[in-house]
Amino acid sequence: MQEVQTINTKLVSNQTELLATIKELVLEHYDASGAKYVFVPHATYKALVQQTLVDERSCVGSRICTFDEWVCDRWELFGDGRVLVTQITRHLLLYEVVLNRLGSKATTGMIAILEKLIDQAYNYLLEHAHDEDVVAVLSGEQQEILDCLWDYQKALSELNLCEKSEALTLLVKTAPTPALVIHVGSGQSSYVRKSFLEALAEKTRVYDVVNICDGVSAHPERNQELTCLLNHIFKPCDAPLEPHGALQFLLPMGKYATPALLSGAISDAVVKSRSKDVGCMRVARDCPQVCVSMKNPQDLFANIASVLLDQGITVQLSDTVAFADTALGQALESLVELFYGKDQIAVAVPTDFILSSFSDISPAQAHELNAKWRLDRTVTVDRICEDIKSSSSFAERVITCLEQADWDGLFDALDERIRQLASFDDAWLTLQQKSLMHARTFVEACRTLHKQPEDYWELLSLRKISRTIQTKLPGTSHQDTADVIFTTLERVSQSAECCYSCVIIGDLTAHQYPVRSREDSADTLLEVFGVAQAQMALQEAREVFFQALASARDTVMLERVLFDEASDEAYPAVMFEEVVDCYRMSDAFDAAINKQTGLPCALDEVVHIQPEDQIYKQADLFINQNTDAASARSVQSQDSWALPSTKVPTSQAIDLVVLPRVRLEGCTSTQDTLPRLSASALENYLECPYKWFASSRLSLGSLDAGFGPVEMGTFSHALLKEFYEVFRGEGYERVTPDNLSEAQKLLSDLFEKRLVGEYEKSAYETPLIARTEIERIELLELKKRLCVSLERQSRLLPGFTPRHFEYSFGMNEDVEVKYAGCILRGSIDRIDINDAGQAVVIDYKSSIKTSHQLGVCSEVWQACGVVLPNKIQSLVYAQIARKYLGLDVVGALYLSLGNVKKDADSLAGAFDHIALGSTDLLGLSADKAAVPGKAATDYGVQSFTELLDHVEAGIEKAVQSMLRGEISPQLRSKHEGVCMYCPVKSCELRDQR
Numbered sequence: 001m002q003e004v005q006t007i008n009t010k011l012v013s014n015q016t017e018l019l020a021t022i023k024e025l026v027l028e029h030y031d032a033s034g035a036k037y038v039f040v041p042h043a044t045y046k047a048l049v050q051q052t053l054v055d056e057r058s059c060v061g062s063r064i065c066t067f068d069e070w071v072c073d074r075w076e077l078f079g080d081g082r083v084l085v086t087q088i089t090r091h092l093l094l095y096e097v098v099l100n101r102l103g104s105k106a107t108t109g110m111i112a113i114l115e116k117l118i119d120q121a122y123n124y125l126l127e128h129a130h131d132e133d134v135v136a137v138l139s140g141e142q143q144e145i146l147d148c149l150w151d152y153q154k155a156l157s158e159l160n161l162c163e164k165s166e167a168l169t170l171l172v173k174t175a176p177t178p179a180l181v182i183h184v185g186s187g188q189s190s191y192v193r194k195s196f197l198e199a200l201a202e203k204t205r206v207y208d209v210v211n212i213c214d215g216v217s218a219h220p221e222r223n224q225e226l227t228c229l230l231n232h233i234f235k236p237c238d239a240p241l242e243p244h245g246a247l248q249f250l251l252p253m254g255k256y257a258t259p260a261l262l263s264g265a266i267s268d269a270v271v272k273s274r275s276k277d278v279g280c281m282r283v284a285r286d287c288p289q290v291c292v293s294m295k296n297p298q299d300l301f302a303n304i305a306s307v308l309l310d311q312g313i314t315v316q317l318s319d320t321v322a323f324a325d326t327a328l329g330q331a332l333e334s335l336v337e338l339f340y341g342k343d344q345i346a347v348a349v350p351t352d353f354i355l356s357s358f359s360d361i362s363p364a365q366a367h368e369l370n371a372k373w374r375l376d377r378t379v380t381v382d383r384i385c386e387d388i389k390s391s392s393s394f395a396e397r398v399i400t401c402l403e404q405a406d407w408d409g410l411f412d413a414l415d416e417r418i419r420q421l422a423s424f425d426d427a428w429l430t431l432q433q434k435s436l437m438h439a440r441t442f443v444e445a446c447r448t449l450h451k452q453p454e455d456y457w458e459l460l461s462l463r464k465i466s467r468t469i470q471t472k473l474p475g476t477s478h479q480d481t482a483d484v485i486f487t488t489l490e491r492v493s494q495s496a497e498c499c500y501s502c503v504i505i506g507d508l509t510a511h512q513y514p515v516r517s518r519e520d521s522a523d524t525l526l527e528v529f530g531v532a533q534a535q536m537a538l539q540e541a542r543e544v545f546f547q548a549l550a551s552a553r554d555t556v557m558l559e560r561v562l563f564d565e566a567s568d569e570a571y572p573a574v575m576f577e578e579v580v581d582c583y584r585m586s587d588a589f590d591a592a593i594n595k596q597t598g599l600p601c602a603l604d605e606v607v608h609i610q611p612e613d614q615i616y617k618q619a620d621l622f623i624n625q626n627t628d629a630a631s632a633r634s635v636q637s638q639d640s641w642a643l644p645s646t647k648v649p650t651s652q653a654i655d656l657v658v659l660p661r662v663r664l665e666g667c668t669s670t671q672d673t674l675p676r677l678s679a680s681a682l683e684n685y686l687e688c689p690y691k692w693f694a695s696s697r698l699s700l701g702s703l704d705a706g707f708g709p710v711e712m713g714t715f716s717h718a719l720l721k722e723f724y725e726v727f728r729g730e731g732y733e734r735v736t737p738d739n740l741s742e743a744q745k746l747l748s749d750l751f752e753k754r755l756v757g758e759y760e761k762s763a764y765e766t767p768l769i770a771r772t773e774i775e776r777i778e779l780l781e782l783k784k785r786l787c788v789s790l791e792r793q794s795r796l797l798p799g800f801t802p803r804h805f806e807y808s809f810g811m812n813e814d815v816e817v818k819y820a821g822c823i824l825r826g827s828i829d830r831i832d833i834n835d836a837g838q839a840v841v842i843d844y845k846s847s848i849k850t851s852h853q854l855g856v857c858s859e860v861w862q863a864c865g866v867v868l869p870n871k872i873q874s875l876v877y878a879q880i881a882r883k884y885l886g887l888d889v890v891g892a893l894y895l896s897l898g899n900v901k902k903d904a905d906s907l908a909g910a911f912d913h914i915a916l917g918s919t920d921l922l923g924l925s926a927d928k929a930a931v932p933g934k935a936a937t938d939y940g941v942q943s944f945t946e947l948l949d950h951v952e953a954g955i956e957k958a959v960q961s962m963l964r965g966e967i968s969p970q971l972r973s974k975h976e977g978v979c980m981y982c983p984v985k986s987c988e989l990r991d992q993r
């Protein structure tokens, strides 16, 4: 009777043993006739096994490949005519299947679950889906998932496609039986793979070689301390290891200190590795000397690669990037959005395309087009296409292809364009070519399945593309081995033992490396079928970490932040703790622990802490040191300047950051050097100097034309001006309860007429253009609000008549209005005057808040601590009306044009209590607004005119601060709205509110 063979499992402790075992097995079966295969888990292992077997003539004939490579190769020769489904086709089919069956549940998460099930046990699940014991315990959702799998199988067979797991089942029967199969296990094998190997084991010799990572060989190049560490880690030990410097700890206090600390450590490690003897260098001649693993290596590269290059250290980044994050992906996505975007409100402006190198449009022209489109709410796809076409012949070709849905033509054009960009960095060009290839494959797959690519673009966007970027020194090439590699921990774990002089493992916090089982709906379903893999999260994490440590020969550095972004304590990752445990006495007292680092005091010598408050000094160091090397950078130099640690500009910078007119050459008179400001700029500056700087000087506001308070305010102001002028032209002095209905009708007519005219306005006149039904409803609401306001205005200030509307001052260079040490310009919404010559200044507001009340005040540090009202605009206008129009101003009011419950809530500001009373002002309480009175107590003034002078004097002090360049963020009062409407999003004070 023939003996039934099974898989022969061999457990090895480390990579060296693993390679030796493979070699031994191959030699052992040297005489066996037939093919011999070594299945490796990834490409790096392929090279390692090849190197191991290369010198052995007896090993000739052994083929080393990944499992997937073997399946594809054999299926081509011994398949049944069906084609193996590609990953992108699988994605498309699964998406379609889930969409048809589950509708809105067609998410990337659901597709990932189905893919996991297919990879783990596709055939088995379908074969046993109707088993009674299974059906009895399946939940409704699990049944839905299985139904999707059935639909998927049906779709595959209609297209004459098959899954790898189906191919494996057939190949066991149809492909020639190999003489030997050695399977190098990586983590847990899926049910599909296990059952294939078991089926094969019945016919031939199958060995499963598993590296359990429980000890290292005595590699002659490895530092003794590291060898001891690798032999002790994850095991109970009697005596702690002694630190000798081969293991170091990098502890930045927070994430902003990480780049500075790492760059110093990397720089030291490179210098050290360069000074090593040639013998050591020989071991790793084809790979970088220092390897740094981070959760996001791209971030670290962006932060410190150029700093290291200044020191003559080259860096390679090796990771993956989503298609959507490549330059080509972004450019294509913006075009797809333009042509097929589902946004009902706005046309998607293809900024990423026009600004990219693929458009052949100059950056200046691209920015102009971008600003033009974004400022125009009436822009259409056709107009954008015409603009692009007339900007460059290449862009015209691209747009024409898209108009004709000619994807092949589009990709050919882009291919040509990439070739024209030969002066670009090789790595960048390679990445764009890869992206283009992915796009072509995707569109081809869509075409095969009769799908429209634009409907599934998200699937392409999420696809990961491997990339390698490298900095280079002048006179060197990208082919030269870099000094340092930045990559992920998983990739480091795939490296050869002792291949790096130094390995730095970063981001070792529990947050970044949580050790927990990743059980999901797919695992639960696999469990129902009895084919689930055991969850061994800790074991898997340990194996990855162990192999990463084993790739170092001289030094290992472990980095973790002590505090997270919220300044809360950050907890170390389990692996970090397991290393520390090797140096810890099991009965250590608190005294033996360093309170700051949480590490045994014995490790103090090998711990490096980087406080965050020193990062600015570090930045200065980066700028100042090695300037010769900096000037010799191979990368294009950028305009840069040293950033001070506060937002107070240097004396040289004041002219740049404060006001263009101040200190201009040739200015002789004081007046020439006075700043030109508006009342709202002054108010902004008093609220927070940095907000003023950002919004008025840097103009950090939104680029897009909006449909909000600014547009509605501009529209309402102009409408009310026109209304009063026409109404008075019709013979009415003012709106009264008697003529209210006529007034409201006129306002309503003018409203509609003006709306039509809005389309003729330039973008800089902030037109009010509704694009959606919701916006059109908002317009109706606005009209209603203005009519209601008119009713209130008919009862406001009886005896007064509106005389000036949108009264502009300071706009004309000849008539300069001086106020508080500046040249003021602006426009007063309305001035009402009575027969006695008394005047009230009115400022329209879309809404009135508590801060508009006179009594709401605070000290202004930039005005030397003078107490001023929180809102000063109407008081500034009142002073202008008094001084320049010679009016006897008795009120400075804010009138709300918005919805308010009570009449009194529609007004705020200040009034002269001698001239006016609450009855004149819709019931506005004297306590809140009268001068003299309770509301004015904090200003120490006795009359309305004294108040105006007091405010001007205070503002003058603030203007002096402005001229000294005081622009640091200082929030004088924390009332709602100050920070809310500030464009500075990363302000440290914002979080303190």
Ligand code: SF4
Binding pocket: 688, 689, 690, 691, 969, 970, 971, 978, 979, 982, 983, 984, 987, 988, 989, 990
């Ligand atoms: S966020 Fe607030 S504190 Fe910061 S600059 Fe803006 S207004 Fe000033």
